[in-house]
Amino acid sequence: MATVVTMPRLSDTMTEGTVATWLKKVGDKISEGDILAEIETDKATMEFESFNSGTLLHIGIQAGETAAVDSLLAVIGEEGEDISALLAGGGKAEEPKKEEAKSEEKSEEKKSEEESKPAAEAETKSEDKKDEPKAESAASASLPKGVTVVTMPRLSDTMTDGTVATWLKKVGDKVSEGDILAEIETDKATMEFESFQAGTLLAIGVNEGETAPVDSLLAIIGPEGTDVSGVAENFKKGGAAPAATSDEKEEPKAEARSEEKSETKSEEKTESTETRGAAESSEAKSEAPVEVVSDGKRIFISPLAKKIAEEKGINISQVKGSGENGRIVKSDIENFKPAAATASAPAAATEAPKTEAAAAKPFVPAGETYTEEIKNSQMRKTIARRLSESKFTAPHYYLTIELDMDNAIAARNQINALPDTKVSFNDMVIKACAMALKKHPKVNSQWKDDVTLIHHHVNIGVAVAVEDGLLVPVLKFADQQTLTQIGSNVKDVAGRAKNKKLQPAEMDGSTFTVSNLGMFGISEFTSIINQPNSAILSVGAIKEQPVVKNGQIVVGNVMKVTLACDHRTVDGATGAQFLQTLKQYIENPVTMLA
Known part of the structure; x- marks a missing residue:
């Protein structure tokens, strides 16, 4: 149809x-x-x-x-x-x-x-x-007047179901157009979902922590006091509205209808009052407020940070958030030190020498085993599925090469000496990759069963570690950007990726990927290809080590990079030639300006 x-x-x-x-x-x-x-x-x-x-x-x-x-x-x-x-x-x-x-x-x-x-x-x-x-x-009257059914939105092109991380509104709350209803965890990120309707939140179809398919009943918004129990039940069965509504309206007479309506409204008001009272009493019983501080302002906190705070018994009103708009993230909770704990630190320090002076006792294994079960997030499931598909369908092979970074270090120092300019070594690698891909388009390809797609545009994905996993924002047409533009764009998308503010379109369309673990001191490593790309470059740390130059052993700065290739599209010689071109660009940065 x-x-x-x-x-x-x-x-x-x-x-x-x-x-x-x-x-x-x-x-x-x-x-x-x-x-x-x-x-x-x-x-x-x-x-x-x-x-x-x-x-x-x-x-x-x-x-x-x-x-x-x-x-x-x-x-x-x-x-x-x-x-x-x-x-x-x-x-x-x-x-x-x-x-x-x-x-x-x-x-x-x-x-x-x-x-x-x-x-x-x-x-x-x-x-x-x-x-x-x-x-x-x-048919149009089957839904009560002014009532709108809000369904689980499709927030990315690969999203099939979503998990409600946090409800920012509760049943009975007034909702204005543009208000944030909930935080929904997709397969790529946790995103705020705003309301396009105004009214009262009458029902919630998916509770916090629950997962539901796209287009499932998420919530119902309408005039205060409207009975929507039939709507929710019928929606779950596959209908749009309670079918019994029309029958109930036909059978009674006009006088009976008015009496029933007045009784229903009074009952609904009583029930809503009791429900709100119960909700307020249950909130009052909670030992440590998680959502609201004493002055009535909402505390913005990530779901993971909230969970850790509850497990550790930390009052989040005392924690200062380092995220966007003062949002509390995982690191804020882990690094939080209560005033009492700080005061007791000196006392503990004075007792430490006494403990060390005591004779060492043999260790006797005792205690109980402890295993924590953590529910897999949508992002974690997607990472597992996509990387498994890549590893088990694409025949990977790896090529590693050493790069002399002395000239690159000198060039970077000169560039960063300019006012308001900041370029990292990773920015230089991205620029060199983009230019090398233009000379070796077979590396910038995609495998399909019947054909191989050779991309003549260069969109480079940059792997960014986030709290719940890994995101790959894409720099479109990276070969046309300058080093400073690449540096500015990488900083922007990486920051928004960590704050879960990236849009799905900003993570689609990559033709090649760069992953850098050099900042963690990793000398070299191999990566799994980010499908549908044909290759991914793993960048290690810059290390000082003895090298031979002009027959002399001197201290040099060396960086290792490893190219993972899909053998269906990239042969060994093609991958090696790409690395040779990349080496020329990085060891002589001035050639990237030609």
């Missing part, structure tokens, strides 16, 4: 968008994840990808045209499918759904693939046959 694609809401302030460029045309085959178009919002021009597969049957907004959010952007379906009825209905899927409901009623097949079908079937089975306008009004 054809799927209607509407103008997406790509920012919290976006009300309309302009199609800058269509990257697909009518008749093209579309795969899930393909970029359909570039859409210009009020903040930026962003790539819009397809979450559906099929054939592009219709384009509703031409390049250069502007349309409101939720306007018909395109239609994707099976090749040759008739979509005239869909277009005649203004892109709304209600009419096709009603036709499907009628055909299913005739064939008596019980399917519930779409959320609107349960409501349609419930109405067609009723004794009083109604006109189509009445059916439409009844």
Whole structure:
């Protein structure tokens, strides 16, 4: 069945968008994840990808045209499918759904693939046959007025399910448009999820720590006091709204309805008051407040840091955060020293000599074994899956070479002597890799079953260690950037990666990857290729060691790099030639300016 694609809401302030460029045309085959178009919002021009597969049957907004959010952007379906009825209905899927409901009623097949079908079937089975306008009004009234179902969002192109790390709102809280509802952990990062609706948080479908598939019921927002129990139950069964709503409205008389409504409202108010009272009493019982300090301001803390603080019994209101906007991270908790502990330190120091003076006693093994079980995060699962696929499908081989870093050290000192300029050795390696890839495009390739893709653009992924694992932000067109631009961009994306502020698009599209552990004193190491790349460069530390120059043994600065290659696309000689070019650039940095 054809799927209607509407103008997406790509920012919290976006009300309309302009199609800058269509990257697909009518008749093209579309795969899930393909970029359909570039859409210009009020903040930026962003790539819009397809979450559906099929054939592009219709384009509703031409390049250069502007349309409101939720306007018909395109239609994707099976090749040759008739979509005239869909277009005649203004892109709304209600009419096709009603036709499907009628055909299913005739064939008596019980399917519930779409959320609107349960409501349609419930109405067609009723004794009083109604006109189509009445059916439409009844279908639209199946959800209580003003109530919106919020589903688990798809925050990255590879995301299939998400874990709620933290709820920043609780049931009964007022929600304004743009408020952060929760922190959701995806397969790539933990991201803040904001509300696009205003109202009261009536129900939560996925509790903290729970994982649910994309499009599962996450929360329900609507007017205060609205009964949404039927909505939540029916959504879990696959429906869009409680089907019993229409039957309950038909049976009672007008007077009985008014009495029931008044009773229901009074009961709901009583229940909501009791619920809030219970919630407040349970919060008051907690020994150490985790979310709010005494002055009523919210404390921003990462989920892992919060967990460690609870295990150690640390009052987080006493901890000063070093993250963005004062956010408390893992290192803040681990390095926290309470005032009492600091005061007792001198006393402990004076007792230490006495303890050392005591005679050493033989150690007798005693105690109990202790194992901690930590739930695997979505990021950890994705790292395990993708690296396993890479290691077991791509035949890896490794090439290592030593680089003389004396000239590079001298060149870096001269560059950094300039005002407001800061370049690292890693920036020089990235620049050298980008230029070497232009000369050896086979290393800048991607393996597919039938063809090998040779990329003539250079997008270099930079491996960044974060609290929960590893992220690889991408420097687009690195060969066209100067050393200072590379240094500035690496610092920017690495900082946002550690604070979990990277967007999924900033981690896609790499053609080559650089991983550097030199800052940890690692001399050399090997890496697993970051698929779908064909190679990854592992960069070690710069070490002083004896070297032979002009027949003399002198102290030299040496750095080892190791290139991991996919033998399906990169032969040994090709990889060796790439390293020779890389060596020339790094040992003579001035050649990178030619």
